[in-house]
Amino acid sequence: MYGTYDFSFHDERKDFSIGIEHENGRYVYRRTLRGRTQERTLISTGGRIIINPVEPLNLPKEVAHHLLVEFDQLAIEPGAQETIYLTFPIEVGVFIAAKGNYEVVDIFSWNRQKYTLYGSPERGDLARWWESRVSFSPPDVDPRLEGTLSLSITNTTREWVNVSRLVLEGYGMKIYYGDSASMKAWMRIISTQVAETGCYDTPMTGGQHKSLELYTARSIPGIERSRYLMDQGI
Amino acid sequence: MDGLNFSLDAPVTSISAITWGHLIYVCLVVIAAAVVSRVLTIYLKKSLTDKIKRSQLDILMRAVKYGIAVVAFLVILPYFEVNLSGLLVAGGFASIVIGFASQSVIGNMVSGLFLILERPVSIGDTINIGSATGTVTDITIFSTIIKTYEGIYVRIPNETVFTSPITNYVAHVARRFEYTVGIPYAADATVAVRIIKEVIREHPLALREPGPSVYVDELGDNAVNIKVRVWAPSSDWWDVRTELLWTIKAELEKNGIEIPFPQRDVWFRNELGGRVRVREEEPPSLTPAGDRDDTI
Numbered sequence: 287m288y289g290t291y292d293f294s295f296h297d298e299r300k301d302f303s304i305g306i307e308h309e310n311g312r313y314v315y316r317r318t319l320r321g322r323t324q325e326r327t328l329i330s331t332g333g334r335i336i337i338n339p340v341e342p343l344n345l346p347k348e349v350a351h352h353l354l355v356e357f358d359q360l361a362i363e364p365g366a367q368e369t370i371y372l373t374f375p376i377e378v379g380v381f382i383a384a385k386g387n388y389e390v391v392d393i394f395s396w397n398r399q400k401y402t403l404y405g406s407p408e409r410g411d412l413a414r415w416w417e418s419r420v421s422f423s424p425p426d427v428d429p430r431l432e433g434t435l436s437l438s439i440t441n442t443t444r445e446w447v448n449v450s451r452l453v454l455e456g457y458g459m460k461i462y463y464g465d466s467a468s469m470k471a472w473m474r475i476i477s478t479q480v481a482e483t484g485c486y487d488t489p490m491t492g493g494q495h496k497s498l499e500l501y502t503a504r505s506i507p508g509i510e511r512s513r514y515l516m517d518q519g520i
Numbered sequence: 521m522d523g524l525n526f527s528l529d530a531p532v533t534s535i536s537a538i539t540w541g542h543l544i545y546v547c548l549v550v551i552a553a554a555v556v557s558r559v560l561t562i563y564l565k566k567s568l569t570d571k572i573k574r575s576q577l578d579i580l581m582r583a584v585k586y587g588i589a590v591v592a593f594l595v596i597l598p599y600f601e602v603n604l605s606g607l608l609v610a611g612g613f614a615s616i617v618i619g620f621a622s623q624s625v626i627g628n629m630v631s632g633l634f635l636i637l638e639r640p641v642s643i644g645d646t647i648n649i650g651s652a653t654g655t656v657t658d659i660t661i662f663s664t665i666i667k668t669y670e671g672i673y674v675r676i677p678n679e680t681v682f683t684s685p686i687t688n689y690v691a692h693v694a695r696r697f698e699y700t701v702g703i704p705y706a707a708d709a710t711v712a713v714r715i716i717k718e719v720i721r722e723h724p725l726a727l728r729e730p731g732p733s734v735y736v737d738e739l740g741d742n743a744v745n746i747k748v749r750v751w752a753p754s755s756d757w758w759d760v761r762t763e764l765l766w767t768i769k770a771e772l773e774k775n776g777i778e779i780p781f782p783q784r785d786v787w788f789r790n791e792l793g794g795r796v797r798v799r800e801e802e803p804p805s806l807t808p809a810g811d812r813d814d815t816i
Contacts, residue, residue, distance in 0.1 A: 412753055
């Protein structure tokens with residue numbers, strides 16, 4: 287489903303349809319998921335429709351700028367560097383592009399959303415919560431529901447460290463897509479309770495395309511941080 | 521009497537050294553400052569409205585506006601032949617005099633400066649000060665403006681704001697709210713607690729951490745009272761609260777647990793004898809109340 291299409295695009299599957307129809311001289315974008323329809327009239331002479339995974343921080347409304355992935359606790363030996371594979375939730379962004387500019391017209395997801403607080407109410411951050419299994423090779427994922435998150439963990443301390451969650455900053459997420467979505471992230475453990483995290487701007491496998499980003503478009507260059515300091519427990 | 525001389529280097533008045541040229545220059549600087557200030561604030565509003573919070577944007581625009589005014593003032597000052605050191609001394613005396621004459625104004629201004637530095641409230645916050653509860657729409661140097669939930673404009677002098685207890689409902693990113701849900705004595709409280717927890721778990725904005733708390737709190741007069749405590753984002757807690765309450769009620773009813781009405785069982789010491797006879801169908805309006813045969 288991901289890709290760039292012209293305005294004749296239409297796709298229909300079980301409980302889901304998406305496409306643009308030409309009605310009364312106007313283009314109408316229409317998407318139906320589980321019986322609910324989203325409709326948008328487009329005043330355009332023609333253009334392209336771009337469908338790709340976006341930062342999963344937009345539904346049901348934008349309340350958090352962070353993604354918290356929780357997984358089974360791992361004990362990491364001092365000085366170790368290891369790559370593990372997690373999953374992240376999929377939200378699909380639909381963009382309309384014409385005359386050198388693009389605009390998001392719809393965001394939808396097959397997932398249920400759940401939010402959580404990382405840290406305390408006075409110092410913490412709201413985050414989208416996602417529970418993931420841990421794999422040591424790229425896992426099989428349902429591309430509608432989840433993407434593959436490759437996480438490179440480096441323990442820079444001289445102690446064994448237990449890790450069971452990862453928090454990523456929305457402004458730094460770099461999502462790539464092919465048949466399914468993927469993201470490459472890193473975590474540098476600074477102490478038993480503190481780690482810094484971020485994303486690499488590279489695809490996990492060859493042939494993947496970079497997604498159009500919502501958060502980077504909204505950001506002010508030089509102000510938003512793309513890294514996140516997990517200083518309230520890892 | 522000499523005729524008026526409007527040449528650029530001619531003095532405006534006989535007692536000042538300000539020339540018509542200086543006056544035009546000063547006017548141009550003032551106009552240029554006003555235009556630059558206007559253009560910059562419009563540009564900032566256009567480019568940053570969807571990128572930073574409204575409160576931060578207001579502060580930024582105000583800083584730009586006052587910054588340009590100060591620069592323009594410093595640029596035109598030499599043309600009035602003002603001695604800055606003399607101005608400072610004069611300003612010092614003037615401020616003492618003005619300070620005594622207008623203590624409350626100065627008090628409000630100083631409080632305003634401290635409020636801006638301490639920032640216990642920001643534009644857009646939902647707060648309570650004294651009897652006023654609502655959203656802060658503006659913080660000026662002298663006063664804080666609140667729009668109440670009813671949409672009423674309330675102006676509070678900054679001195680009052682500074683010396684009053686302030687409750688800021690959105691200073692923290694998350695907050696807790698609670699309900700008391702009554703279920704009948706005949707219902708299984710364990711089942712009710714499980715259903716309520718499930719409803720909370722399904723709501724995306726009812727936070728996973730800090731987790732909700734659902735427990736039997738009280739054996740009330742008419743119901744078993746279950747306390748429900750939920751954390752939600754401060755920005756959306758009211759929506760979450762109203763949505764969850766109705767969903768909990770509907771889900772309990774769907775599972776056969778009705779929210780009970782107040783009720784009272786009355787026990788008589790002696791068995792009451794009585795005779796009840798139902799009248800034949802007659803229009804009630806034709807039967808005087810005193811003629812009823814329904815006796816107990």
